[in-house]
Amino acid sequence: MNNLQSKLNYTFKDQNLLKTALTHSSFSNEFGGESYERLEFLGDAVLELVVSDYIYKFGQLDSGLLSKLRAGLVSTAYLKQISQDLGLDRLVFKSKSLQTLSDKTKADLFESLIGAVYLDSGLECAKKIIENLVIVDDQNIRSVIKNCVDYKTKLQETLQKLGKTFEYKLVSDSGLDHDKTFEVELIVDSQVVSKASGKSIHIAQENCAENYLHTLC
Amino acid sequence: MNNLQSKLNYTFKDQNLLKTALTHSSFSNEFGGESYERLEFLGDAVLELVVSDYIYKFGQLDSGLLSKLRAGLVSTAYLKQISQDLGLDRLVFKSKSLQTLSDKTKADLFESLIGAVYLDSGLECAKKIIENLVIVDDQNIRSVIKNCVDYKTKLQETLQKLGKTFEYKLVSDSGLDHDKTFEVELIVDSQVVSKASGKSIHIAQENCAENYLHTLC
Numbered sequence: 001m002n003n004l005q006s007k008l009n010y011t012f013k014d015q016n017l018l019k020t021a022l023t024h025s026s027f028s029n030e031f032g033g034e035s036y037e038r039l040e041f042l043g044d045a046v047l048e049l050v051v052s053d054y055i056y057k058f059g060q061l062d063s064g065l066l067s068k069l070r071a072g073l074v075s076t077a078y079l080k081q082i083s084q085d086l087g088l089d090r091l092v093f094k095s096k097s098l099q100t101l102s103d104k105t106k107a108d109l110f111e112s113l114i115g116a117v118y119l120d121s122g123l124e125c126a127k128k129i130i131e132n133l134v135i136v137d138d139q140n141i142r143s144v145i146k147n148c149v150d151y152k153t154k155l156q157e158t159l160q161k162l163g164k165t166f167e168y169k170l171v172s173d174s175g176l177d178h179d180k181t182f183e184v185e186l187i188v189d190s191q192v193v194s195k196a197s198g199k200s201i202h203i204a205q206e207n208c209a210e211n212y213l214h215t216l217c
Numbered sequence: 218m219n220n221l222q223s224k225l226n227y228t229f230k231d232q233n234l235l236k237t238a239l240t241h242s243s244f245s246n247e248f249g250g251e252s253y254e255r256l257e258f259l260g261d262a263v264l265e266l267v268v269s270d271y272i273y274k275f276g277q278l279d280s281g282l283l284s285k286l287r288a289g290l291v292s293t294a295y296l297k298q299i300s301q302d303l304g305l306d307r308l309v310f311k312s313k314s315l316q317t318l319s320d321k322t323k324a325d326l327f328e329s330l331i332g333a334v335y336l337d338s339g340l341e342c343a344k345k346i347i348e349n350l351v352i353v354d355d356q357n358i359r360s361v362i363k364n365c366v367d368y369k370t371k372l373q374e375t376l377q378k379l380g381k382t383f384e385y386k387l388v389s390d391s392g393l394d395h396d397k398t399f400e401v402e403l404i405v406d407s408q409v410v411s412k413a414s415g416k417s418i419h420i421a422q423e424n425c426a427e428n429y430l431h432t433l434c
């Protein structure tokens with residue numbers, strides 16, 4: 001527990017809050033006490049606000065991209081890694097019969113820890129921890145954008161920064177009604193730069209954007 | 218605008234933020250400037266945290282009920298009413314071709330207003346407005362619980378408070394495999410208090426819980 005608090009750079013005034021944050025329902029069902037679910041409910045909202053505030057002020061990302069980026073930064077896959085790095089899966093109070101924790105449970109434990117810090121000391125302390133561990137730095141945010149955002153959105157972002165206009169054009173559709181293939185072109189500054197096909201117009205456009213992005217970065 | 222600010226009991230330091238909060242994309246597309254979507258993204262997270270914090274401290278509601286209650290308090294149906302009461306649909310800057318606003322847009326306008334207050338003056342000011350208009354008082358929270366929670370959860374809550382044990386018992390199922398009807402009983406303190414049927418066990422249990430709740434409140 002001391003090791004965890006030193007990793008967080010935060011010492012709980014109320015150590016019971018920390019204990020609750022790490023108590024799985026399999027343990028509280030057996031031995032009494034509260035489990036982490038209520039703290040996780042609260043921590044989830046604290047995390048969303050701190051992340052939203054940060055990325056809102058990160059350049060002028062449009063609202064669609066903001067939503068995707070936030071979803072990436074609070075996703076189970078992303079938070080379970082932080083939880084593991086903190087060793088929460090080894091500190092958790094759980095029933096012996098529960099052998100391994102799911103990714104979702106690991107992510108939830110991190111959220112409940114945030115909820116506990118928020119209750120213990122308020123938003124600013126929770127914010128520091130979130131900025132340290134979730135946001136990390138601007139470079140990390142940029143790499144999350146790369147991983148979590150679809151190709152069409154990324155392309156739009158990139159081309160807007162370059163001041164270029166673009167459009168997708170449907171070139172052809174073929175096949176029977178229930179099994180069509182669509183072919184689209186991506187046109188940047190009046191030039192066809194990429195061509196791709198797919199089972200829906202959207203998929204064809206995604207493929208088209210992906211092809212072109214690979215030529216750019 | 219002055220009327221709105223007096224209803225909010227809040228005057229914007231930066232009146233441009235208020236203007237952006239009320240600018241629909243149909244207007245900004247035509248005349249330039251930013252629309253409310255980014256502020257709405259931020260306001261949504263502010264609203265979630267303030268509501269979560271309040272209902273977390275409202276008794277000892279379990280995490281399932283907390284999630285449903287929060288969803289009810291930030292739902293489109295709930296927020297669009299607040300938005301209408303504030304007259305946001307009459308104040309919005311929109312293109313003339315956009316005749317009426319959808320419920321979703323009305324709710325979004327309220328969220329963007331919250332985002333704007335948060336940026337203008339911080340969390341405490343946004344919190345006051347949310348507590349005034351969204352949370353209102355404990356009686357309102359109790360009535361939202363009544364409206365947004367399913368009967369089984371409500372029944373569980375009620376019986377736990379009364380210190381009573383209960384169970385649902387499947388009495389029979391009849392009909393063909395793809396069109397079965399299930400009949401269940403609700404047993405409270407070893408007594409059958411309600412009986413109902415439905416096309417799934419869950420629906421039958423819901424009906425059973427509803428019947429019994431009507432005899433209680």
